[in-house]
Amino acid sequence: MAISKDTTLGLAYIIVIIALILPQTAAQVVSIEESVEDHTIRVDPVDNFKKYRGGYDITNIHYWNSVIFTGIYGYAIGVVWLFCGMMCGLFWIIITFCCQSHDGGRKIKKNLLCNCKSCHFSPIALAISFIMLIMVASVVVYVGSANFHFQARTSVNIIVKIADDASEIVHNATRVLGDIEKNLESSITADVFTKLNSTANRMDDAVDDVVEKTWTRRRTVNKAFKVVLIITILIITLNLVAVPIFSVFGVKMFWRPFYVFVILCWLMTVVCWLIFGLYFFLENFSDDTCTVLENFKENPYNNTLSSTIPCAKLLSAKSFLQKIAAGISHVVYEVNKNAGSLLPKGVYLCDPFSAPPEYSYQPEMCQPNTIKIADIPELLKHYTCFNDDNEKCGSSKDFMNAGEYNLVETYTNLVQSILNMYPRMEQLIECQLVKDAFSQIILEHCKPLKKFSRMTWIGVMFLAVIMVFFVVLWTIRACQDHSHHPSDCSV
Structure with a gap:
């Protein structure tokens, strides 16, 4: 034989x-990389407030401008609240220096503010009520933000795995080329041998470059989500600590530390409004992403992702x-x-x-x-x-x-x-690897992403509103006590 x-x-x-x-x-x-597109039309604030019509393109700065701008409600209220705080602080400084006159060497207080004896309310009941509401809102924000961070990080890891799988397959192909070079070296010409070797090297270099870029982007995205989560948890933790202390100073009428905590709580309220706008934007971004993944799943060869994920090619x-x-x-x-x-x-x-x-x-x-x-x-x-x-x-x-x-x-x-x-x-x-990965994200992570981002911004908005009333009412309460105690005019 x-x-x-x-x-x-x-x-x-x-x-x-x-x-x-x-x-x-x-x-x-x-x-193949982790990029997506979708048809979204929104106002672009840096383009004279014209409508952005370029689709969902994470490489396009105008897309980011338009989708981030959807959180304008939170950003605007935060800026207005900060401006009001600065005006109030300036006003109190002016009143502090102007509320005293000298009469024969004695300091006499001019009652310019808060002469409202009929609007007295219990500080203890106020403190307990707001502490309970803030605790509930903080729990909602913590659960929502932690789960949103987990779902987002998992979705990113799934997309990154596409590049890893592609890398493994291409490296397997280059190993086959290496085996062919080794075993058929005596049967093929030097030109073919050189071509096989250079081809294998180009394939390895190209896929390694894709994997390196993918992992770099993954680290950047995960770091951004982690920063958002840390800031959110830090703010709600500070709220939980500062509000009871603030209330104690108000009840005991320790005015100097009380006003320090007024400033602190005012600034934390500003941050809460900004976080509300941030998570409102993240919900829209998640919705855009899931929509375009659905479109890709239905038609991977003619959709808004065709330019970045070349399934047709x-x-x-x-x-x-x-x-x-x-x-x-x-x-x-x-x-x-x-x-x-x-x-x-x-x-x-x-x-x-x-x-x-x-x-x-x-x-x-x-x-x-x-x-x-x-x-x-x-x-x-x-x-x-x-x-x-x-x-x-x-x-x-x-x-x-x-x-x-x-x-x-x-x-x-x-x-x-x-x-x-x-x-x-x-x-x-x-493109089966990409379709399978996107299907997994759609089935397992899209609804939780929308749910927890919405849960977070609603919780943060509720917390910000409570903090607004909390700071304002305590300031009114302090102002009343100052009206009843003329000797305490100076802060």
Whole structure:
């Protein structure tokens, strides 16, 4: 069962052709990154308040301007509240210096403010009521922000995993090229050898660059979410600590520390309004993202993501995969055609691909009397004489020598390596990895993202409103007490 030289060269040339085609399919893969687009029309404040119509593009500064501007309600109220605080502080400073006159060496207070004895209210009941409300709002904000951070971080990790999976597949392809170089070095020309080597290096460099950029973006995004979470937790924690202390100073009428805490709580209220606007924007951003992922899932080849996730271009590379399948099917056909001289009688090689032109990969459809390509070496072991000096081996046509066996084993392993990575390469070309990742985000994380971002901004808004009333009412209460105690005019 000796193998002819023509058959050996035929196998070698087919493997080389496959090796040269393979990089064409992998070259399109490395452009898959975590970018998305959607059709959103919003006011762009830095473009003369014109409508932004460029779609959901995270690389476009005008998109970010328009979506961040959706939180203008919180930003505006925060700025107004800060301005009011500055005006009130300035007013109190003026009153402090102007509320005293000298009469014969005595300081006499001029009652310019807060002479409202009829609007007296209980400070203890006020303090308890606001502390309870602030505790409830703080719990809502903490639960919402922590869960939103978790869902956002998980979604980012899922998208990053696309690049990791693509990297693994491309590196597997380059390892196959390396094996081809190593095992066929003596059978291919120096030009082909150089081309294989340079192609493998380019593939590795390209995919490593994509992975590095993806992980850098992941760290940036996660750091941004972490900063937002830390600021949110810090503010609600400060509120929980400052409000009771503030109330104690107000009840006990310790005016100097009381006014320090007025300023502190006023500033924390400003930050609460800003956080409200931030999470309002994050809800809109999450909604945009999930909408565009839904559109991508329905039509991955013609949507707003086509410019950043080139599924249509990847699909065009499917013809290269079909050439690989056609090459392997041709090898199987030639082997089965000469089964008597290549395989034991009655044994045929299984073609793992369907009939042309589809060439669908279906290794599980092998007939009972066929063997898989990977099983060829094990089968031929029983028909191989590994001792070249044995006269029986030299005289029998039913046995092959060790050299022929090693050659068949080498070619078989190379073809099987290509088959092993064929399904994953097919997934990349059909954008299945991206579709699966986006489907997971849509099913498991989109609703929680919207839910917890909304829960957070509602909780922060409630907390900010409570803080506004809390600071204002306590200031009125302090003003009343100053009206009743003329000696306390000076702060």
